[in-house]
Amino acid sequence: MTELIQTIVTSLVDHPEDVVVTEKETGHAVTYQLTVHQDDLGKVIGKQGRIAKAIRTVLFAAASHEDKRVQLEIME
Template structure:
């Protein structure tokens, strides 16, 4: 499994327990030209607040864990919640 799939799987594993509509959860990851991995999270609009958390703490924690996991491979990661 490559880094992109690992990051997508990690983010999905972290977000799935947070949402009320897991069927609407979609995590995609792709590598940009500069080597940065961009992970995008799509959730039901009612779940967006749960993924963001108070003052953005939950999404910040998800980003921190994804970056830590990618740093093992020397990769940079950006995690975004897409409307």
């Protein structure tokens, strides 16, 4: 999943070298924390959160094969 998030986000941003995805697993839930360059934060979130919602939708679809709940946090 980490590679999937990195692949999607690096194609959106101007500073792909600053994309960092960390994974935290707690019980039946996995939280992915996405950190990008400050200038690219708006590009990842999108207007009214549409890009972030689309990334989360793809992530949920990819995780549907596993029995775990998946969350994506975009860190500032």
